[in-house]
Amino acid sequence: MSVSVVVPAYNAQDFIQVAIASLQAQTLPPLEIIVVNDASTDDTAKVVESAAKKDSRIKLINLASNMGPGGARNAGIEEARGQWIALLDADDRFAPERLERLVQLGEETKADIVTDNLLIYDAVAQKIARQGFRRRDNESHFEVTLDSFLYNAAGESTECDFGLLMPIFRRDTLIERGLRYPVNLRHGEDFHLMLDALLAGSTWVCTSDAYYLYTERTGSISKQSSGMSRTKVNYAAMKAATDQLLSRPAISSNARLRELVARRSRGLRWLDAKAKLVAKMRSEGTASVLKTCAGDPWIAWNVGRFLIRRISRKVNALGHATFSSRGSRPLR
Structure with missing residues (x-):
């Protein structure tokens, strides 16, 4: 099975190479690594161009104007050719086996969407603070339904907002159902795409194993800003x-x-x-x-x-x- 990975990037010159390196280290090598430069004002494009000279799988899309995370992801999705499409934020990383494990689970369960647990990372302390949600007893994976998704997307009142989980999608699911990220919302856009997918009848499975390293905006250990998040909280x-x-x-x-x-x-x-x-x-x-x-x-x-x-x-x-x-x- 082939996988395209879309990486939206805005002013990510100092850390985009780490994200790319985690994709190059995958046990299931991605078909392509699509970096969408969201009109950065730093040298993000130059860093990616340099990496692309050494790895032909790396493709750079330069947006003429800043579209926000939703617009940048949509641009990458339009270009993706893999049977599966994965998303990686520029300040995060994949564990080496992530694509292999998630694609395998998706094929076994025939799911349209697959997610995993999160490794919550404090970049200043350089330590894993915790996992996103507690492992479920005797369950290697579970289905996320419309009800359970909304229940676990209530902000601070839940253990882990399921809107934060980073999906891999079957490309056909996104294309045939016209699923895209909202471009008018620059914070929390993930929630709305996942909701639209479930309302359209998509099936979603999630493993309790954690393969996605999610960088905290403010470290829960260090209590200091990572300096990497470009999302404006709203x-x-x-x-x-x-x-x-x-x-x-x-x-x-x-x-x-x-x-x-x-x-x-x-x-x-x-x-x-x-x-x-x-x-x-x-x-x-x-x-x-x-x-x-x-x-x-x-x-x-x-x-x-x-x-x-x-x-x-x-x-x-x-x-x-x-x-x-x-x-x-x-x-x-």
């Missing part, structure tokens, strides 16, 4: 796009789907509010945040709930560490 736009889904007949006619979409909207509203509170605290101090909470019961309630969850996690972690340190000694 939870308000994501919420607005989510709210528009309620007008789609396939969702508006189904009470369960309506509630799941509304749940995602509430989660995004909180993420937007939290981001603004953090910025406010940094610029104006804690007193300004307390004043905001006092004037908005909804924010106050969510801040309280957030703090309780944080404290609970720390207490549980401390209890686990204390118990583990006792080893197998009997309790006294």
Whole structure:
């Protein structure tokens, strides 16, 4: 089976070569590596051109204007010739066996879409912080349905937003069903393509094994910015796009789907509010945040709930560490 890998890149001169190298190291060599230079203002194009001179599989597409991640991915999809199309962000990497394992799973299950778990990477600490979601007991893989996708795409209230999982698609699925990334949304565009795919009847399987190294915007270990993400966080736009889904007949006619979409909207509203509170605290101090909470019961309630969850996690972690340190000694 042949695989095309599409790599959207914007001002990625300092790290694009690492992403490309991870593709060149695949145990199932890709048919082509399509790097879409999204009108970068640095030397991204030169770095890719240099790599292409040594590897004929590397193809560079230079966009005349910045189209955002969705537009750049769409441009790569249009050029792809492989039976499968994989996506890799320029600041991320594939484990060497990723394409082989995912294509094999896709062929065995006849799925249209295959994803894997994430290796959440702190670039500053240079360590894997955790995996995206906990491994499911006695399951090598599982099907992602419309219900389970929406349930696991509710922002902070879920363990891992399934909209972050990086897919490989059957090319025929994308072409025949006209599936493309939205170009008017530059943050969270992945969610909408995957939703469209499921609404169109596509089948999606996911393995609990992790082969995709996902670079955190801010490291959960180092607490420092990776300096590599070019995505401008915009939870308000994501919420607005989510709210528009309620007008789609396939969702508006189904009470369960309506509630799941509304749940995602509430989660995004909180993420937007939290981001603004953090910025406010940094610029104006804690007193300004307390004043905001006092004037908005909804924010106050969510801040309280957030703090309780944080404290609970720390207490549980401390209890686990204390118990583990006792080893197998009997309790006294």
